[in-house]
Amino acid sequence: MATTAAVPDLDRLRPAGTKRSSKRDLIVNVFLKQEGHLSADDLVDLIKREDHRISRATVYRTLQWMVDAGIARKVDFGEGRFRFEHSYRHPRHFHLICKTCNRSYEFLSSDIEALVEEVATARAFTARQSVVQIYGTCESCSTGRAPEESSNSELLFARDALRIAIATERSGMEFYGRGVKLVKDPRAREVFRKLATEEVHHLKTLEARYEDLLKQDPLLESRPTFLFFKGAANGLFAAGTDQLRRDGVDDLEAYRIGIRCERGSHRFFKRYGERFEDSEGKQVFLQFADEEREHLELLIREYRALVKRQRLPGHKATASKRARAGRGAKAKARARSAQR
Amino acid sequence: MATTAAVPDLDRLRPAGTKRSSKRDLIVNVFLKQEGHLSADDLVDLIKREDHRISRATVYRTLQWMVDAGIARKVDFGEGRFRFEHSYRHPRHFHLICKTCNRSYEFLSSDIEALVEEVATARAFTARQSVVQIYGTCESCSTGRAPEESSNSELLFARDALRIAIATERSGMEFYGRGVKLVKDPRAREVFRKLATEEVHHLKTLEARYEDLLKQDPLLESRPTFLFFKGAANGLFAAGTDQLRRDGVDDLEAYRIGIRCERGSHRFFKRYGERFEDSEGKQVFLQFADEEREHLELLIREYRALVKRQRLPGHKATASKRARAGRGAKAKARARSAQR
DNA sequence: CTAGGTGCAAATAATTTGCAGAGGC
């Protein structure tokens, strides 16, 4: 759908000491107009239709050039030959490959990526790229129903990332809202109130963006999940809100929980912001990543200030006594670990 | 190490209407003596050394025959040609592939497998096989140190599966031990006591097997993790034991927790028992799987009996009242879901 | 004796390369 995008800024990508060529341009354009995973041969056929004087070798050379330039990715579905997919505006992803109809379906799993990283770390292996392929039979082949045409994965990625972001902001709002009521220190209450308001603003921005996205494909909401990310389904602050519900959460504890959640959410916006190849989505996410980092820093600062204030006499006797006693060291250790 | 195993019962594997042949036997034997991932060409070289009159075509044909017979698996590391690995006594696994030295390392992640299954289910895709490959640089290539010789993955698999099984039994022991003290109904106490004893027996069997395994490779304990399975590191009953620690766990709740844990542990033994290609390990695991299923059934029976008994009058008024009131339906629903 | 199994050489199939001429900067 509508990926008839004009040739991107190829000039930027063009490796040094390289010349423009009308044939290469033609091949690149034809390639970018296609959806899905083309074999070299498929592309040759398409090219021959436009200009039959372009040779097979040139197509091969151009494919290699596109891979080097970062426009295309070479993928191997175990067929004994390679296929090529766009990488411009297509996030890295994994594949479901139907052995019956030879179609392939894309997905991304943050959870699998995290586990892959863990395994690599455990084996002291420096992972540069990973391939996850699930071979089997697709829904339309096993039910006999017509295959649903699939939306382009950039849109799906944006949709899912936004859904997660929205859930995160919503849970953040709830978290800080609950915090305002729970926290005893007046300054802390002010901090929580401020952050709650910010989350509301973020939420509005994200929801507006989500609406925009839906306009690009009316069926977008009904399409299957592209980005799998378990922990984030209810928002990254959901666990924190649960913790706030527990008895005996004092102001310091509330800060610590907030710090943990903000850190997760900062990471989320940073990581997925970088994955967006669409510059607007990227901007929104990276801006939020920055803001979340500011929240994080604010919380840490305030946390420390509160620790200091509680240590001073003239406050609640019990609290300051505890702080001066054995607990002081522990709290410091926690604050330190909170910075990590 | 020591995989110079005699040719397995090839006769069993031999497809119907197939004739014995000394050349094929030679090829199969040479293949099975090798460790690691051979390309067809590697094997041809090895064969030529033994008998230079065996042709390339025969090697190819025999490799295909081995794949069909289930002795070998064809793997694709994206080199433009296939490699072959044993499947006899080698559990299915994933790969870390070093692009510098072209060595490949094996691992298995139950966690990744579970996520892969989830993704497939979400997309209504019938998964038959999945490939996970991590490309990058291995430890010895990035540090320059000599590569550690790796143990054969059958042993590593057995080691890790046994470790998990031992942790599971240990946690099961603790779970039932705690249950005995906590549970009020005398019959339930008896059930918990019985199960605790059984877990002790299991534990002994498994520990003995683990000791045997260590004899096969003195360095076995120091080798890196092969089977990654997060949830099971502390035993599949660990979470259950934590739940027992909570306040307000009544006898029924204790049963429900036990049912959940036994189900997980039954699944574990079944799933990994089937993966063992070593018949002894397989036997131990599958036998345990059966016993865990019996435990499971016992718990469900006893759970139901207790529900019934509590519903009868003459018992603790509060408990039976609750059971007769709104809670009855809920408990039934839980029992039903417990059967799944 | 007959269905497989095997060797050899030739066929495929995907991709790469050498080289001479064409074309952009």
Add this chain to the structure above:
DNA sequence: GCCTCTGCAAATTATTTGCACCTAG
């Protein structure tokens, strides 16, 4: 004019196949 791009044909690489011959059951 120089250096890159391109077409063409030939080379390379991994794997398969046709066919005549061989061998186990």
